[in-house]
Amino acid sequence: MAVSRSREYLADSTGARIAGHSRGxxxxxxxxxxxxxxxxxxxxxxxxxxxxxxxxSAKRLMNLFSTHPSTEDRVRLA
Structure with missing residues (x-):
């Protein structure tokens, strides 16, 4: 699961860099x-x-095994 989340963060970072800003x-x-x-x-x-x-994301137990970071975390790090 951590590998999937790391890839999501990397994809977000790369997308923001290519776009030139993270607000979008x-x-x-x-x-x-x-x-x-x-x-x-x-x-x-x-x-x-x-x-x-x-x-x-509304299911707490599924968050333990989530392949994606929360949107809140992704926006904060974008």
Missing amino acids: LSNALLKLEQASRAIPMDVSPAASHLFIVNPL
Whole structure:
């Protein structure tokens, strides 16, 4: 799980660097997070790694095994 999270942080950092600023990345991540909470999804935990934001973030136990860092952490580090 730590490797997946490290890759997500690296991808975020690279994306912000290519874009020239991190504000756009932060805004996009926040919009994706809001949309994932507003639109209920029936997602299998086995497929959660395919999403940009964790579709299972509301489930505390799943956070232990999450392949993605929280959006809050990603925005803070962007």
